[in-house]
Amino acid sequence: MTDRTEVLRADQIWRTYQQGVVEVHALRGLSLSVFQGDFAVVAGPSGSGKTTLLNQFGALDRPTRGTVYVEGRDLSDLSRRKRADLRRDRIGFVFQAYNLVPVLTAYENAELTLLLQGVPAKTRDERVKSLLDAVGLDGMHDRFPRELSGGQQQRVAVARALAPRPALVLADEPTANLDSKTSTELIEMMRRLNDETGATFLFSSHDQRVIDRAKRLVLLEDGQVASDEVR
Amino acid sequence: MIRSLALAHRLALRNVRRYARRSIITAVTIWFGMVMVVFTIGISEGAYRRVVDTAARSGPGHVAVQTPDLDPFEPEPLARADEAMAIAAAIPGAEIAPRARLPALLSSAGGSVNLLALGVEPALERKTSILSEALVEGEWLPDEQGRVPEIVIGRTTARRLDLGLGDRAVVMAQVDGELSSVLLRVGGIFALGSDEVDSGIAVVPIHTLQLLLGQPDAVHQVAVILDDLHRARPVQRQLQAALPDAEVQTWDQLLPELGDYVTMDRNGGDVSFAFLFAIVAVAVLNAVLMSVLERVKEFGLMLAVGTRPSTLFLVVVLEALVLSMGSAALGAVVGGALVLWMGHTGVDLATLFGMEQSMDVAGYDISGTIYPYLPPLRTLYMSAMVVVVTVAGSLWPAWKATRIEPVEAIRHD
Numbered sequence: 001m002t003d004r005t006e007v008l009r010a011d012q013i014w015r016t017y018q019q020g021v022v023e024v025h026a027l028r029g030l031s032l033s034v035f036q037g038d039f040a041v042v043a044g045p046s047g048s049g050k051t052t053l054l055n056q057f058g059a060l061d062r063p064t065r066g067t068v069y070v071e072g073r074d075l076s077d078l079s080r081r082k083r084a085d086l087r088r089d090r091i092g093f094v095f096q097a098y099n100l101v102p103v104l105t106a107y108e109n110a111e112l113t114l115l116l117q118g119v120p121a122k123t124r125d126e127r128v129k130s131l132l133d134a135v136g137l138d139g140m141h142d143r144f145p146r147e148l149s150g151g152q153q154q155r156v157a158v159a160r161a162l163a164p165r166p167a168l169v170l171a172d173e174p175t176a177n178l179d180s181k182t183s184t185e186l187i188e189m190m191r192r193l194n195d196e197t198g199a200t201f202l203f204s205s206h207d208q209r210v211i212d213r214a215k216r217l218v219l220l221e222d223g224q225v226a227s228d229e230v231r
Numbered sequence: 232m233i234r235s236l237a238l239a240h241r242l243a244l245r246n247v248r249r250y251a252r253r254s255i256i257t258a259v260t261i262w263f264g265m266v267m268v269v270f271t272i273g274i275s276e277g278a279y280r281r282v283v284d285t286a287a288r289s290g291p292g293h294v295a296v297q298t299p300d301l302d303p304f305e306p307e308p309l310a311r312a313d314e315a316m317a318i319a320a321a322i323p324g325a326e327i328a329p330r331a332r333l334p335a336l337l338s339s340a341g342g343s344v345n346l347l348a349l350g351v352e353p354a355l356e357r358k359t360s361i362l363s364e365a366l367v368e369g370e371w372l373p374d375e376q377g378r379v380p381e382i383v384i385g386r387t388t389a390r391r392l393d394l395g396l397g398d399r400a401v402v403m404a405q406v407d408g409e410l411s412s413v414l415l416r417v418g419g420i421f422a423l424g425s426d427e428v429d430s431g432i433a434v435v436p437i438h439t440l441q442l443l444l445g446q447p448d449a450v451h452q453v454a455v456i457l458d459d460l461h462r463a464r465p466v467q468r469q470l471q472a473a474l475p476d477a478e479v480q481t482w483d484q485l486l487p488e489l490g491d492y493v494t495m496d497r498n499g500g501d502v503s504f505a506f507l508f509a510i511v512a513v514a515v516l517n518a519v520l521m522s523v524l525e526r527v528k529e530f531g532l533m534l535a536v537g538t539r540p541s542t543l544f545l546v547v548v549l550e551a552l553v554l555s556m557g558s559a560a561l562g563a564v565v566g567g568a569l570v571l572w573m574g575h576t577g578v579d580l581a582t583l584f585g586m587e588q589s590m591d592v593a594g595y596d597i598s599g600t601i602y603p604y605l606p607p608l609r610t611l612y613m614s615a616m617v618v619v620v621t622v623a624g625s626l627w628p629a630w631k632a633t634r635i636e637p638v639e640a641i642r643h644d
Contacts, residue, residue, distance in 0.1 A: 060535060060638045081539050088537020099532045099641050103249035113536050115238055160536070 006072070007168050007200050008034035008057050013066030015052050015223075026052040028223035029066065034168075034202050039194045041203045041211050044220035050204035051172050053220070057202065058091055058170045059083040071167060088116050092161025092199075094171035100145040100153055100160075106132060107141040110159040117164055131159040135189055151182030158186070162193060168200045175207045187213050239545035246546070247553050250522070257518040257551075258558040261621055264511040265562025266569070268504060268613050273570030273603035274578065275500050279493050280460050281601050283482055288361035289428050291485040292328065292454025293463045294319075296470060299478040301451065303347075306332050309477060312450035318473050322466055324458035328352065328359045329450040331440045335404040337384070337433055341393030346433050348402050350440030359456040362421050362434060369396045369419035372436055380439040381418030385429035389420045396420070402435065406444055413443050461606070504613065508620040515624035519551055523628045530632050531640015540633035547629035548622060555621030563614045570603045577602050 015027040026049045034040060034057070042050045055061035056068050059075050068075045070086060078086065087093070092113075100109045107128055114124045132141055135155040145153050154174060161169050171190070175183035187210050194201050194215075203210055211217060219227040247254045287293045296315045298307045309315060312329065319327045331350035336343050353372035357363045362383070363371040372381055382400060384392075394400055394417050403412040415435060423429055441449050457466060463481040471479040483490025523530065530543060577600040 055638050058535075081541065084534065084537050084539045086537075087535065091537075093535055095532075095535075095641050097641075099528070099535075101529050101532060103246060103529075108245075112533070115241070116537050116539075116542070118238075 004035040004037065006033050007036055007038070007070070008032075008202070009069040010053065010056060010063075011067045011069070013056060013063040013068060015049070015056065015061070016064040026223055027056070027063070030220075030224055032218060032225055032228070034200060036167075036200055037194070037198050038216055039191060039201045039214055040216035040218060041205050041214035042218045042220055043204075043206055043211055044226070045206070048220040049223040050206075050220055052223075054170050054172050054202065054204050057168075058093060059086050088113060089164065090167045092164065092166040092169040094154065094157045094161050094169065094174045096173040096176045100156055102145050105142050105144055106137055106148065106152075106156045106159075109145070109156050110163050113160060113164045119164075127163055128159070131163055132156070134193075135159050136185075149182075151178050151186065154178060154182075154186055155189070158190060158193075162197075162199065165197075166199065168202065171201065171203045171205075173205055173207075174203065175205065175210055180209070183207060183209055236545060239542050239549050242546045243549035243553055246550055253518070253522055253525075254554060257515065257522075258554050260514045260518065261511060261555050261558035261617065262562040262565070264507060264514075265559045265614065265617050266566040268507060268617065269563055269566025269605065269610060270569060270603075271500070271503070271507075272609060272613060273566070273573065273605050274601070275497070276606055276609070277570075277574065277578070277601045277603035279497070280604050283460055283489065283493065285361055285423070286425075286486055286489050287460075287482045288359065288456060289365075289423055289425070289432075290454075291452060291480075291482070292359070293457045293460060293482050294455040294467050294470065294479060295485055296453040296455070296474060296477050296479050297451060299476075301478065303332070304334050306451040308446055308449040308451055309453065311474075311476070312448070312453065315453050315470075315474055315477055316450075319453055319455050319470060322455070322469065324462070325466065326355070326359045326456045328355045328454045328456065329437065330452045330454055331437050331444065331449050332451045333404050333406075333440055333444060335402045335433075337382075337388065337392065337400055337402055339392040339394050339398065339400045342391065344388055344391055344430070346388065346431050348404070348440055348443075349432055349434050350437035351434055352437055356434070359454065360434075362423065362428075362432075365421040365423045366419050367422045369417070371419055372434065373418070376436050376439065379414060379416045380436055382415035383419040383421060383434040384417060385432060386420055386422040387426060387430035388433065389417070391430070394420075402433070402443065404443060411443050411445070413439060415439070504616075508616060511617065512620045512624040515551060515555070515621045516628065519547065519625045519628040520631070522550075523547060523632045526632075527635055527640050531635050531637045534635060535637035535641055544629045544633050547632050548625050551625030551629075552618070552622050555618045559614045559617040559621075562617070563610060567605055567610065570605045573603045574605075575602075 010030055010032045012029050012031055013027050014025065014029055017024045017026060030053065042053060044050055056063055059070065070090060104112065110128045110132055111124055114127065135158055137152060137155055140148065140152065175186060178186065190201055191213050193199060205211065215231055217229045218225060296309065296319060298309050316327055316329055319325060329352060333348045335346065335348040337346055354374050357371055367386060372383060384394065392400065396417055398417045399414060400417060401412050401414055403410060441447050455466065457463060467479050467481045533543060579600050
């Protein structure tokens with residue numbers, strides 16, 4: 001495992017929230033590395049720190065203590081702008097509640113990150129269309145999120161995450177709001193993309209179907225890694 | 232930077248289009264503000280034009296050619312007055328009226344008053360002076376004078392001297408240290424509504440006044456009446472260049488109190504506009520802030536997927552800019568069309584504001600109907616101000632949008 005390129009590394013990170021006068025430790029000195037081509041799931045009970053960990057790796061949040069590295073870059077000193085650029089260029093996100101921009105069509109949502117990157121129109125068009133077709137949304141490109149089912153919206157989110165060809169896709173409970181059939185289809189689709197493109201996927205989930213299909217399972221308990229199993 | 236701007240512009244246009252309801256509400260607010268601004272400018276500028284025109288036509292004209300440093304009490308005749316009249320008359324859209332001026336005492340059996348005896352060419356003055364239109368009794372000076380020349384006086388003077396039509400009065404003045412006088416018959420009485428004019432001016436044939444002065448060809452002032460008040464300055468420059476030995480002044484130099492009044496009133500109007508702009512700014516700030524607060528999740532998501540805070544800032548500001556430019560332009564067009572139409576038909580202030588049939592502005596009485604007018608530069612400036620104010624109103628909400636924490640925003644409902 002250590003021979004492969006390290007994409008993510010959390011080094012003794014703590015994340016502490018203040019709730020009134022009480023300090024809540026979501027992460028407690030957690031250390032973890034994620035490697036190129038991983039299809040890994042971070043599992044654990046509610047409150048174990050799964051989402052908090054993904055937010056740290058996604059440069060969406062800062063640890064209270066410790067250091068997070070993305071492709072070897074220490075995130076501690078990055079400005080808001082540099083963190084935005086990192087997310088734009090290197091990380092694809094799939095959130096739990098199929099977060100799409102409501103006034104953009106499926107096509108435009110998938111295109112958004114490419115627009116931010118300044119990718120030429122022709123390349124954008126080719127890439128977005130092929131991705132939307134690949135996730136099974138052929139013929140639905142011009143639909144707005146409200147005109148799509150939950151599963152279809154999540155597929156758009158996956159297309160958006162993969163469009164800029166990121167080094168890493170972070171998916172926070174991507175199947176949480178989907179029915180069983182749609183969940184299975186979605187996870188199979190991402191597994192296929194992982195096999196075909198070699199993109200690194202890191203999920204947080206307690207969905208058994210996701211856990212079963214993962215190549216690596218990291219179990220969290222009380223903000224720490226309880227086990228780390230490569231399958 | 233250019234890429235960010237282009238992207239932000241594209242996203243902003245799309246947002247304006249797709250958040251149609253909110254865009255329409257914001258646009259209507261700006262549009263209404265702009266129409267109000269344009270309409271108010273139109274009404275006030277129309278009133279200024281009316282009062283200035285009234286004052287200029289009853290007094291020295293829009294532009295006057297006169298002896299340099301004309302002493303109102305001992306006026307010196309204008310040298311080469313014929314040449315000045317010929318040059319002024321050649322200006323397109325200009326009517327001229329030569330005048331002789333003499334501070335005098337007008338006496339009757341009822342008493343005497345000091346006033347300015349204004350010697351005029353009756354025929355020319357009939358075309359240019361508003362006094363001939365303001366007659367309430369009798370008639371304007373005839374072209375040919377009888378044995379006893381006629382005089383036209385103001386209603387206040389008539390009342391003070393107990394003079395009526397056909398009554399005789401004496402104009403007396405000191406000329407070269409000697410008292411000189413002429414007997415005249417009251418042929419007409421005017422009432423302009425301005426106490427200054429109605430009690431301060433008496434109009435006599437220029438020839439009569441020249442005889443009284445002992446200067447048969449004396450002309451102290453050539454009044455130039457223009458078809459458009461706003462041509463006063465260029466015409467003044469043109470005449471001054473052609474007549475370097477004379478003094479050429481515009482109405483605001485000739486009637487400095489009136490010029491100051493217009494400037495002061497316009498500045499006061501600007502203060503009112505500042506309040507109106509502040510209201511528009513607050514309305515826009517409120518609309519944009521609401522829009523940002525309603526879209527916390529959307530903006531948080533955009534930040535999460537890598538939109539730079541500066542780009543998001545631009546998106547919000549550009550949305551306001553796009554809306555304000557469109558609305559301000561439309562407001563200027565609609566307001567401008569309204570003012571243009573009213574400028575043609577006239578606005579009866581009595582109907583519009585429930586005012587009396589006439590009102591006093593800077594000591595001049597103007598009739599209840601005014602003709603709104605829109606100076607293009609001022610309109611353009613105010614339109615630009617509306618856009619600037621709108622954009623200013625969007626800055627704080629835009630900054631707030633950049634401070635959204637993506638982690639919290641994507642969980643926001």
